[in-house]
Amino acid sequence: MTDxxxxxxxxxxxxxxxxESDEIKKSLKNWIDELGLEDDVQVVFTGCFGFCEKGPxxxxxxxxxxxxxxxxDDAEEIVKEHLLKGRPVQRLLYTDPVSKKAISDSKGMNFYKKQLRIALRNCGFINPESIDEYISRDGxxxxxxxxxxxxPDETIKEIKDSGLRGRGGGGFPTGLKWEITRNVESDEKYVVCNADEGDPGAFMDRSILEGDPHSVIEAMAICGYCIGAENGLVYIRAEYPLAIERLKIALNQAREYGLLGEDILGTGFNFEIDIRLGAGAFVCGEETxxxxxxxxxxGEPTFKPPFPSVSGYLxxxxxxxxxxTFANIPVILNKGASxxxxxGTEKSKGTKVFALAGKINNVGLIEVPMGTTLREVIYDIGxxxxxxxGFKSVQTGGPSxxxxxxxxxxxxxxxxxxxxAGSMMGSGGMIVMDEDDCMVSIAKFYLEFTLEESCGKCSPCRIGNKRLHEILENITNGNGKEEDLERLKLLSNVIKDTSLCGLGQSSPNPVLSTILNFEDEYLAHVxxxxxxxxxxKALLKYEIIEDLCTGCTLCFRNCPVGAITGERRQPHYIDQSLCIKCGVCYEKCKFNAIRLS
Amino acid sequence: MPKIKLAENTVQQIKEVCAEFGNKEGELINVLHKVQNKLGYLPAEVQEVIARELKTSVAKVYGVVTFYSFFTMIPKGEFPISICMGTACYVRGAEQVLSEFKRQLKVEVGESTDDGKFSLNCLRCVGACGLAPVVMVGEKVFGRVAPTQVVNIIKEYREGCASENAKSA
Incomplete structure (x- = not known):
């Protein structure tokens, strides 16, 4: 950021x-050029600021x-008022929902106050397509x-001392993993960055790669130096075109600057990074x-051991x-393990990035120190x-x-x-649910996901999850029995104990945790x-409240199956044998005269 | 298995892609990505050519194509509609939006309309969770979609006025 x-x-x-942030950028640039400010004002894209709810x-x-x-359309006002006259555009500032006051500096917002951004340190601050900006922030x-x-041994010791654990879900100590791989003798070794973020509703890794790709490249090179590898691979989802593009740009810049390739910084260390595209399979997040x-x-998993540290790629x-995990490495080495x-807490050090989503006011990407409570995340930040x-539940760890x-x-x-508590950290998806969410349906939703994503190699996962899903389907259709709960638990535990890989071993978790924490809701169903x-839907009945019905005929006219009868200005009536429970009458009624029971 | 004969230049295109990746078996997924990008889908005939070039079996190519959800053996519609079924979109009503699309277009997930204009698919998380529920038509993203808006979205494309936007966005 020079002149x-x-x-x-x-x-x-x-x-x-x-x-439309592309349009905004174009429009701002046009106004800046038009008013002759192009030498004074620079317009750049940065990575994600995290406050997605209020974007762009x-x-x-x-x-x-x-x-x-x-x-x-706001570009004109921003340029003319703020840039030319120094008067911030009040109507575009964030309004605090409690005090109703406009806040102009993000540091004053509750959303940011409790956050500590280490992995996301550069997201929203630098232009991810400029290596110079990364270097200017100690890159x-x-x-x-x-x-x-x-x-290499001293570097690994520093990482071990920091207490960093894998952020992909398992939480394996990173330094230890590096040490194990270092100690295996081989003519060739590989560093792999897992960017196959398959957990639906999670976008931490994507935001880091889009906002600060160089931090990952730097860390991979450090890892290569430590374990004795000269080649790195980034395995990234094909669904993330922007992240792939930014990563490619960053790789080329690093090569130009001699930070990748042969004889890096004149030390004789060689390291090169290649990109491999995923093709849409959740199970590919599992390392084998x-x-x-x-x-x-x-992308079928294989039994461990041997672990990839011993026998992995080729x-x-x-x-x-x-x-x-990688994004944390450069900061740890710059600022020290201590x-x-x-x-963080005793056994979990540092921070964690979460993708906060669902029925929450501030959807976004957040980073908090380990040990922050869920209440702080949901109510203060969220x-x-x-x-x-009313708050009902928070789901962490995605389908696992x-x-x-x-x-x-x-x-x-x-x-x-x-x-x-019966859940897990996972990669960092955090979905908030309110009183309108049925927990049996949520468990079913996750199982549908598992069914689709199960690779089919081992039978507990392939067949067991299918049976679990059928039982849940029965319950939500009103055909469940109380014994089903025991069957669900038994089958879940068998699947957990006998599946080949992490996907199957964790797939019944949403079922078990909802039975444990929301047993009443299951019992009400069965x-x-x-x-x-x-x-x-199968358990619902739409009824017209006679006292509130004005006989406007709106529901009668909109019912797709003709299940509603009644005279104009007289209370109407729903024939339950014809009703398909589509909910159109409920949505159309202007007098709240239709109730669900 | 093959029913149609591929045009000579299509075969040539596929061969070029394979050669670009050194005809290496290990590059199969990259080859499939690139070929699908050019042709839109990967029917059996195309898989045969790839298998021959990479010196591997058609069964293996077919195994990979059917394993990954990104690859398809059915051509997509002119305006591919994708409903995000990530958890964030699901709890904000994506299922109702999906069933409205099914009802309006009279197709199931994975199918195309008879006129070839629309195909309907689900995808897992576009990452625009702040805009949930999200629907994508081509590359264009529609955020905070309510079931009542579905009919207008379809109309917009059926009347063709938005076709340019979808391609350039």
């Missing part, structure tokens, strides 16, 4: 791009003004330090399946780490539940995780506490034929 007096940072993440976001530097929900300093001053997919095979020792290990509804109730709101988040959340 310009001002910088306009526009969120160039996938979420904001989907909401435009930030004005150096005064740190944070504009939310910007539209292309590639850690690589230089390792190659110049530290031996991922390796097979990189070899051009079906049978060579391979160190597989997740994107977020700095990092002071953050701004509470949407539409003033579980649903937690309000009893766990004050549990500090770390690897071990979440497992104790014993009383009721869905307390009003989600399971």
């Amino acid at each position: 310009y007096k001002m910088h306009l940072l526009i969120c160039g993440g996938t979420g904001c791009k989907a909401a 976001i435009v930030k004005v530097m150096p005064d740190n003004t944070f504009y939310v929900n910007v539209k292309p 590639y300093m850690a690589l230089g330090k390792c190659l110049g001053e530290l031996t 399946a991922l390796i097979h997919s990189m070899e051009g095979l079906r 049978g060579k020792p391979t160190n597989v780490n997740n994107v977020e 700095w990092f290990s002071k953050i 701004g509470g539940i949407k539409d003033g509804k 995780g579980g649903c937690l109730t309000k009893d766990f709101l004050d549990t500090p988040i770390d690897y071990d506490n979440l497992i104790k 014993n009383e034929g009721k869905c307390p959340a009003g989600q399971c």
